[in-house]
Amino acid sequence: xxxxxxxxxxxxxxxxxxxxxxxxxxxxxxxxxxxxxxxxxxxxxxxxxxxxxxxxxxxxxxxxxxxxxxxxxxxxxxxxxxxxxxxxxxxxxxxxxxxxxxxxxxxxxxxxxxxxxxxxxxxxxxxxxxxxxxxxxxxxxxxxxxxxxxxxxxxxxxxxxxxxxxxxxxxxxxxxxxxxxxxxxxxxxxxxxxxxxxxxxxxxxxxxxxxxxxxxxxxxxxxxxxxxxxxxxxxxxxxxxxxxxxxxxxxxxxxxxxxxxxxxxxxxxxxxxxxxxxxxxxxxxxxxxxxxxxxxxxxxxxxxxxxxxxxxxxxxxxxxxxxxxxxxxxxxxxxxxxxxxxxxxxxxxxxxxxxxxxxxxxxxxxxxxxxxxxxxxxxxxxxxxxxxxxxxxxxxxxxxxxxxxxxxxxxxxxxxxxxxxxxxxxxxxxxxxxxxxxxxxxxxxxxxxxxxxxxxxxxxxxxxxxxxxxxxxxxxxxxxxxxxxxxxxxxxxxxxxxxxxxxxxxxxxxxxxxxxxxxxxxxxxxxxxxxxxxxxxxxxxxxxxxxxxxxxxxxxxxxxxxxxxxxxxxxxxxxxxxxxxxxxxxxxxxxxxxxxxxxxxxxxxxxxxxxxxxxxxxxxxxxxxxxxxxxxxxxxxxxxxxxxxxxxxxxxxxxxxxxxxxxxxxxxxxxxxxxxxxxxxxxxxxxxxx
Numbered sequence: 001x002x003x004x005x006x007x008x009x010x011x012x013x014x015x016x017x018x019x020x021x022x023x024x025x026x027x028x029x030x031x032x033x034x035x036x037x038x039x040x041x042x043x044x045x046x047x048x049x050x051x052x053x054x055x056x057x058x059x060x061x062x063x064x065x066x067x068x069x070x071x072x073x074x075x076x077x078x079x080x081x082x083x084x085x086x087x088x089x090x091x092x093x094x095x096x097x098x099x100x101x102x103x104x105x106x107x108x109x110x111x112x113x114x115x116x117x118x119x120x121x122x123x124x125x126x127x128x129x130x131x132x133x134x135x136x137x138x139x140x141x142x143x144x145x146x147x148x149x150x151x152x153x154x155x156x157x158x159x160x161x162x163x164x165x166x167x168x169x170x171x172x173x174x175x176x177x178x179x180x181x182x183x184x185x186x187x188x189x190x191x192x193x194x195x196x197x198x199x200x201x202x203x204x205x206x207x208x209x210x211x212x213x214x215x216x217x218x219x220x221x222x223x224x225x226x227x228x229x230x231x232x233x234x235x236x237x238x239x240x241x242x243x244x245x246x247x248x249x250x251x252x253x254x255x256x257x258x259x260x261x262x263x264x265x266x267x268x269x270x271x272x273x274x275x276x277x278x279x280x281x282x283x284x285x286x287x288x289x290x291x292x293x294x295x296x297x298x299x300x301x302x303x304x305x306x307x308x309x310x311x312x313x314x315x316x317x318x319x320x321x322x323x324x325x326x327x328x329x330x331x332x333x334x335x336x337x338x339x340x341x342x343x344x345x346x347x348x349x350x351x352x353x354x355x356x357x358x359x360x361x362x363x364x365x366x367x368x369x370x371x372x373x374x375x376x377x378x379x380x381x382x383x384x385x386x387x388x389x390x391x392x393x394x395x396x397x398x399x400x401x402x403x404x405x406x407x408x409x410x411x412x413x414x415x416x417x418x419x420x421x422x423x424x425x426x427x428x429x430x431x432x433x434x435x436x437x438x439x440x441x442x443x444x445x446x447x448x449x450x451x452x453x454x455x456x457x458x459x460x461x462x463x464x465x466x467x468x469x470x471x472x473x474x475x476x477x478x479x480x481x482x483x484x485x486x487x488x489x490x491x492x493x494x495x496x497x498x499x500x501x502x503x504x505x506x507x508x509x510x511x512x513x514x515x516x517x518x519x520x521x522x523x524x525x526x527x528x529x530x531x532x533x534x535x536x537x538x539x540x541x542x543x544x545x546x547x548x549x550x551x552x553x554x555x556x557x558x559x560x561x562x563x564x565x566x567x568x569x570x571x572x573x574x575x576x577x578x579x580x581x582x583x584x585x586x587x588x589x590x591x592x593x594x595x596x597x598x599x600x601x602x603x604x605x606x607x608x609x610x611x612x613x614x615x616x617x618x619x620x621x622x623x624x625x626x627x628x629x630x631x632x633x634x635x636x637x638x639x640x641x642x643x644x645x646x647x648x649x650x651x652x653x654x655x656x657x658x659x660x661x662x663x664x665x666x667x668x669x670x671x672x673x674x675x676x677x678x679x680x681x682x683x684x685x686x687x688x689x690x
Contacts, residue, residue, distance in 0.1 A: 032061030032087050040071035040102065048079045048097075048104060048114070055095065059087025064094040069102040069127065078108050078181075081119040082145075089121040091149070099127025099155070106130065110137040111181050116194065118145035125153040130207070136165040136215070139184065140174040140204070143194030150194070156203045164212035164245040166273050171215025171246070174204035177234070178221055187253060189225040195232045205242035205267065212270050213243035222253035228323075231256045231287050242267045248278045249293070255285040256328075261295040266303045275312035276302075279332075281319045286328035293317065296335045308370060309341040317349045324356035326386070326416075334361040341368045351381040356416075358389035369400040372433055378406040387416030387447060396426045404430040404438040409446070417450040417478070418443070424458045431465030432492045435499075438468040445475040448510065452478030459485045465492030467499035475537075477510040479679075483517045486659060490525040497558060498525045503550075506533040509571075512543045513679045518661050520551040527563035527589070528552055538573040542678040545569055545579045549661050551651075554589040564589040567611070569597045578607045581672035583663065584614070585651050591620040595636065602626045609643025610672045614650050645671070 033054060037044035044067075045051040051067055081095075089095050104127060106113030113131050116122065124141075131138050140157035143150065157174045165171045169183040177193040180186030187193070199218070206213055218241070222232050237260040241248055248264045251257050264278060278298055284291045298316065302309050316337055324330035332349060348364055351357065359379060369376045378395070381388060388409065395406055406425055412418055420443055430438040440459050446452045459470050470485045485503045501524040506514065512535075519530045530550035535543075545567070554562045566584035571577050577599065586592045594613045599605050603626050613633050615621060623630035627641040633648045647667065654662040663669070 032059045033065045034061035034063045036066045036068065038070045039067050040069050040073050043070045047073045047075055049075060049077060052079050052081045056082045056084055059084030060089045060093045060095060061087065062093065064089070064092070064096070066096045066098065069099045072103045072105070074105045074107070075113065076107055078112060078115060080115040080117050081122060082117045083119055089119070091121060093121070095122040097122070097124045097127070099125065101126055101128070103128040103130050105132060107132050109133045110135050112139040112142035112176065114140070115142045115144065115181070116147035116150050118147060119150060120148045121150065123151040123153060124155055128156045128158070130158045132160055134160050134162045136161050136163060136172055137170050138172045139176050139214070142181070143177045143197060144179055144181070145193070146191040147194040147197065149196045151198045152200070152202055154201045158205055158207050159211070159214050160207045161212050161214055161245070164270070164273060165215055166246050167215060168250070173214050173216040173219045174241070175199055176219045178219065184216065184219050185221045185252070187221045187224050189223060192222045192226060192230065192232050195234060198235045199239060200235070200237045202239045203242070204239065209267065210269055211243065213245045213266070213268065213272070215245050216247040216250045217241045217244040218248070219250045220252070220254055220257060222255065224253055227253040227255050227283065228285050229287060231289070233257065233289060235260065237261050241265070244272065246273045246276055247280050250280045251284060252280070252282045254291070255287050256289040256291060257284065258290070258292040258294070259296065260292060264296060264298045265300045268303055271302050272310065274310050275314065276310055277315040277318050279317040281317065281322055283320070284322045284330070286324045286330065288328070290324060290328040290331050291322055292331040294331050294333045294335065298335065298337045299339050301340045304339070306341050309343050311343050313344055314342045314346040315350050316347065319349060319351045319354055321352070322354045322357065324354070326356055329356040329358050330354055332357070332359045332362070336363045338363070338365045340366070341370065343374070344371050345375040345377065347377045347380050349379045349381065350377070351384070353383050353385070355385040356387070357384060359393065360389055360391045361393065363394045364398065365396040367398045372401045374402050376400040376402065376404045378408065380405060381409045383411050383413060384409070384418070386414040387412065387418045387450070389418070390420045390423065392422040394424045395428065396424070398428040399432065400430045401433045402431060403436040405442065406439070407441045408439060409443045411444060412446040414447065415450070416447060417452050418446040419453040421453045421455040421457065424460070425462065426458070426460045428462045430462070433494050435466045435495070437466060438464045439472060440468070440470050441472065442469065443473040443476060446478070448477055450477065452476065455479055455481045455483065457483045459488060461487045463489060463491040464501065465497065466490070468501050469505050470501065470503045472502070472505040473509070474507045476506065477512065480504070480506065480512065480514040481516055485519045485522060487521050489523040500524045500526050500529060502529040502532055504531055504533070505529070507535070508537050509533065509535045509543065510537055510539070510541050515544060515546040515548065517548045520549060520661055521656070522552065523554065523557060524562070525557065525559050527565070529565045529568065530584070532565060532568045534570040535574065536572045541574045542576040543571045543574050544678045545582065546677070547581045547672070549583045551585040551661065552589060553587045555587070557589070561590045563591040563593070565593045565596065567595045567597070568593060571599060573600055575601065575605055576678055577605050578675070578678055580607060580610050580675055582611045583651055583668070584611065586614070586618060587616040589618055591622070592618045593622045596622065596624045598624065598626055603641050606641070607675070608641065610645045611642070612647045612649055612651065612668055614648060
């Protein structure tokens with residue numbers, strides 16, 4: 001940042017403190033401040049207001065200034081730190097205020113207790129700021145006038161709001177970046193309120209357990225015209241937010257802001273606003289570093305021990321038009337969200353029109369949705385540009401009563417592959433009191449002509465209350481490999497139970513690889529779909545289905561006419577299809593479709609061979625191919641459609657109790673020869689399970 005009189009004077013004029021700067025420049029001699037001074041009882045300055053006045057009047061000398069608190073102090077008015085026009089603080093002339101653990105009690109009624117107005121290179125650390133005002137407009141510390149390179153480190157900010165407000169202009173905050181003292185969402189077109197500032201290791205809380213908390217915990221409103229190209233690059237890390245009313249993090253018109261490794265909760269007996277949001281990320285850019293909400297721990301909402309939550313739609317993150325780049329993607333990753341109760345519809349992430357976005361490594365657990373007609377949307381990602389990443393996320397112990405979407409991706413634009421890989425959904429209970437569908441992982445129309453990935457996902461030990469789609473993609477091109485769908489069932493706590501589990505549902509695929517998936521020990525009510533793969537897309541497309549294991553024992557099905565679909569592979573127009581080395585094990589189901597396929601080219605496009613079918617205690621079997629129908633394996637082999645190596649051995653699994661479905665049968669070991677696949681080696685998945 002260039003420091004000269006003209007620039008400094010312009011900034012000071014905008015903030016209303018030009019008079020002091022001009023007074024200094026006109027020749028009034030004052031000693032620049034440097035070295036170490038004290039603040040408090042018997043100190044160099046009686047309070048922070050006196051210190052701020054001296055800094056503005058005298059400026060900072062060589063070596064910078066350190067001010068140590070020596071007692072608790074009280075401030076009846078707002079403390080405003082501003083630069084001296086002739087001798088501002090710089091990277092080599094910094095200002096440090098060390099609170100030494102003492103408390104600054106601020107009784108100013110409205111607005112902020114401490115303000116950085118055009119102030120640069122100042123650090124406040126190890127201080128307790130106690131704001132005693134009960135006003136909903138009370139704030140802790142404000143940055144304005146493009147305050148730059150400042151730091152808050154180890155500061156405790158306490159507020160005392162006794163009622164809540166949703167007003168983002170007249171409400172309060174612990175930390176606020178705004179162009180106006182009276183409105184925390186005010187902005188200018190010419191410069192940011194503050195940039196390159198760091199808030200770290202701070203604690204933000206209320207003075208009373210019955211307090212509502214401020215409207216926003218941390219509010220940063222950037223410039224309406226500068227945010228697309230000029231970085232703000234403010235960093236908020238390792239902080240603890242113990243209470244807020246509407247937003248924990250409000251990030252609007254900013255560029256490169258990062259919210260990292262913070263703890264966010266609510267320690268209060270008062271409910272937050274009916275439709276509160278943890279992170280609000282709206283119109284952000286990433287010029288020279290990514291916008292991030294990473295590594296945060298959000299827990300116990302609306303508060304610890306609550307049995308009911310917000311009465312209207314709740315968002316963990318509302319992300320709208322965040323513009324990342326290939327080198328600086330928008331990131332919502334490695335967060336932990338747990339012990340959350342909601343009454344109404346809810347989202348983990350509501351992501352609309354985001355560019356180069358990644359949502360990786362997040363953990364959701366112990367989430368209860370109590371609303372009997374409330375939608376649970378999970379990661380709801382709409383209209384992503386230039387691909388997206390949704391990898392290695394873990395969702396566990398989620399309870400819902402109505403329609404449930406854990407991960408829903410809709411429509412990709414631009415260029416670049418998308419990935420929904422390495423994710424786990426485990427021990428969840430969905431649609432437990434209503435007949436409503438569950439969609440575990442859904443991807444609709446990612447970018448065409450890209451090698452998209454839907455690999456190495458796990459859905460395990462879940463109770464689904466109604467019709468359920470496990471891994472569902474629509475108008476998809478890419479891989480669907482090494483997924484595991486195990487130990488799930490249609491079951492709910494109250495009401496009539498019925499429906500199918502569609503373990504995999506591939507609809508209208510293009511070039512497609514579906515290999516090495518395990519679908520085992522699942523139980524639907526009406527029935528279960530193993531590989532349900534259907535496409536009417538016409539073109540020179542290829543599809544590959546290899547080495548998949550589908551194991552179903554319907555002994556405990558609640559419906560007498562349970563049906564099981566094994567290889568339901570229907571690439572109607574595809575020009576090349578390989579279905580090789582699959583194991584289909586269906587037992588004790590009323591009816592079964594072990595192999596069901598069709599293509600308008602007849603048998604010519606197919607390589608269908610080396611599959612093993614073990615069908616036991618099935619009343620009705622339906623086998624179908626372009627060469628006709630069959631009623632059992634022998635008749636299937638006689639159709640002349642499949643190769644000569646289709647078998648019917650009983651698979652003996654190595655250790656089902658440990659989820660090991662490797663087969664210890666001599667006749668099935670090393671059975672499948674090396675067959676050149678339709679896909680190049682570049683289809684190796686981009687995600688590795690850990």
